[in-house]
Amino acid sequence: MKNRDFSRVKRLVVKVGSSSLAHATGKLNLYQFEQLAVQLADLHNQGKEILLVTSGAVGAGLGKLGLRRRPKTMPEKQAAAAVGQGVLMQMYEKFFAEYGVTVGQVLLSREDFSDRRRFLNARNTMYALLGMGVIPIINENDTVSIEEIRLGDNDTLSALVTGLVDAELLVLLSDIDGVYTADPRKDPAAVIISEIDEINEQVESLAGGAGSGLGTGGMTTKLQAAKIAMRSGAAMVIARAAEKNIIRRVVTGEPLGTVFCPGNKLDNKKHWIMYSSAVQGKISIDEGASRALVKNGKSLLPSGVVKVEGVFEMGNTVCISGPDGRQIARGITNYAAEELKKIMGKKTSEIAVVLGSKDYDEVIHRNNLVLDC
Ligand SMILES: Nc1ncnc2c1ncn2[C@@H]1O[C@H](COP(=O)(O)OP(=O)(O)O)[C@@H](O)[C@H]1O
Numbered sequence: 001m002k003n004r005d006f007s008r009v010k011r012l013v014v015k016v017g018s019s020s021l022a023h024a025t026g027k028l029n030l031y032q033f034e035q036l037a038v039q040l041a042d043l044h045n046q047g048k049e050i051l052l053v054t055s056g057a058v059g060a061g062l063g064k065l066g067l068r069r070r071p072k073t074m075p076e077k078q079a080a081a082a083v084g085q086g087v088l089m090q091m092y093e094k095f096f097a098e099y100g101v102t103v104g105q106v107l108l109s110r111e112d113f114s115d116r117r118r119f120l121n122a123r124n125t126m127y128a129l130l131g132m133g134v135i136p137i138i139n140e141n142d143t144v145s146i147e148e149i150r151l152g153d154n155d156t157l158s159a160l161v162t163g164l165v166d167a168e169l170l171v172l173l174s175d176i177d178g179v180y181t182a183d184p185r186k187d188p189a190a191v192i193i194s195e196i197d198e199i200n201e202q203v204e205s206l207a208g209g210a211g212s213g214l215g216t217g218g219m220t221t222k223l224q225a226a227k228i229a230m231r232s233g234a235a236m237v238i239a240r241a242a243e244k245n246i247i248r249r250v251v252t253g254e255p256l257g258t259v260f261c262p263g264n265k266l267d268n269k270k271h272w273i274m275y276s277s278a279v280q281g282k283i284s285i286d287e288g289a290s291r292a293l294v295k296n297g298k299s300l301l302p303s304g305v306v307k308v309e310g311v312f313e314m315g316n317t318v319c320i321s322g323p324d325g326r327q328i329a330r331g332i333t334n335y336a337a338e339e340l341k342k343i344m345g346k347k348t349s350e351i352a353v354v355l356g357s358k359d360y361d362e363v364i365h366r367n368n369l370v371l372d373c
């Protein structure tokens with residue numbers, strides 16, 4: 001990336017991981033809260049719009065409850081988060097108030113992204129907060145998010161927030177200063193990668209899980225976050241939270257951490273289809289259809305469909321997989337699963353004969369289709 005100078009960025013999202021907000025004793029790292037507040041308040045004073053995604057509710061809850069180990073069951077984790085979320089906000093309130101900045105708590109769950117109406121609603125709320133000069137402090141609504149539908153990690157949450165508000169930069173602050181060629185906790189010979197412009201299989205293979213007892217997801221979820229952020233046209237930087245003035249130094253373009261270059265920006269609706277909407281089923285397609293979609297940018301017609309899985313309705317998001325079984329795209333289907341099973345493999349001219357009427361030639365129109373690349 002030629003220009004790492006982000007000083008002109010108007011809107012940015014900063015995410016801080018659990019491992020950076022607590023000491024090994026389990027007690028809060030007060031210095032870190034203060035550092036975050038002073039740096040973000042100063043950027044705010046420069047006229048930037050800032051959103052802070054914070055982890056640490058479970059960790060802070062454990063500290064407050066005097067429990068040393070991360071709980072194993074969901075209800076225990078949720079109970080710890082209920083206690084800890086209040087502790088976190090109390091700290092942020094206190095430190096940001098010292099620097100004259102008002103903050104507002106926003107707790108989000110997966111449905112706030114997957115349901116288009118709630119998604120637009122959440123965006124309006126964020127814009128209203130930013131318009132009032134408030135720094136939204138965001139976390140997943142852990143106490144009500146059940147396992148099957150929770151986002152589960154704040155790396156993904158922060159990347160979805162970046163897309164939600166069209167931010168230009170996402171800064172992930174962690175206990176590690178970037179992506180290494182292997183998990184440095186396990187491989188002392190690992191070296192840092194300063195720049196990544198594409199998340200491919202080779203890059204993904206470098207990532208391991210969380211290194212500390214507090215973190216969730218490790219480098220794997222950070223790379224997933226990079227994919228989401230890059231395709232919303234944002235740059236992303238991973239840097240070590242504990243380094244002095246880290247946010248300011250990242251923003252002014254010091255060569256720190258790992259920077260991810262913004263990719264081909266998907267328009268807002270396509271980004272939502274690919275990364276936020278809930279996938280309700282799977283459509284497998286043949287070689288010819290796969291080529292038509294990937295190489296020629298065509299819509300998906302019934303003739304190329306070979307298998308339909310899941311229960312979905314017209315208007316739902318489905319995953320499209322190629323002959324090798326891998327996802328090649330996602331899209332919004334014009335036909336429900338039951339209808340599609342009847343017309344798959346057939347020509348468009350046969351749709352009306354089989355179904356009695358025809359509303360669409362395409363199973364998925366290319367305007368509602370996003371390639372996974
Ligand atoms: N290739 C890699 N490069 C850097 N760190 C890695 C890699 N693979 C796994 N990790 C681990 O990811 C950890 C950071 O993720 P995590 O523990 O979830 O932190 P956070 O709480 O900041 O989200 C590091 O401490 C490190 O042990």
Ligand SMILES: N[C@@H](CCC(=O)OP(=O)(O)O)C(=O)O
Nearest residue numbers: 018055056057058153154216
């Ligand atoms: N929502 C959870 C954080 C989950 C999470 O992603 O943690 P981390 O990997 O430390 O960013 C909490 O507040 O404890």
